[in-house]
Amino acid sequence: MESGDKMDISEIQYKYAEKRMEDLLKIVDDTTLPTSPQCVELSIMSNIVEEYEKRKFPIGKLTVAEVIRQGLKAKGMTQKELAEAVGLSTSRISDFTKGKSEPTLDTAGEICKVLDIMPADMLNI
The missing domain is CATH 1.10.260.40 (lambda repressor-like DNA-binding domains)
Known part of the structure; x- marks a missing residue:
């Protein structure tokens, strides 16, 4: 995926990523190496959740x-x-x-x- 491309995330994928993040947060802590599979997966799931929420629940700028x-x-x-x-x-x-x-x-x-x-x-x- 190129830097300008956006992810097309379904609600099912979003819910899976959200649940997976909850599970990963139970096992990842400050001592977990950032390059560990759990940290990498947590980062990916976090990006999926963030992108979905940005598209579904945009926050408008205040006047x-x-x-x-x-x-x-x-x-x-x-x-x-x-x-x-x-x-x-x-x-x-x-x-x-x-x-x-x-x-x-x-x-x-x-x-x-x-x-x-x-x-x-x-x-x-």
């Missing part, structure tokens, strides 16, 4: 508005408190959290600092 809302909630801050911390009006922060507009890169950076958000999350990368 800037969602990232800011989650950051506010996690920090227990209000929009007003964030506005004061970054030097903007509350209505401007409200526009960001409603998805009506997006912050400039500088403002996004300030919001990330205040809310302890990874810039990559804010930039959706």
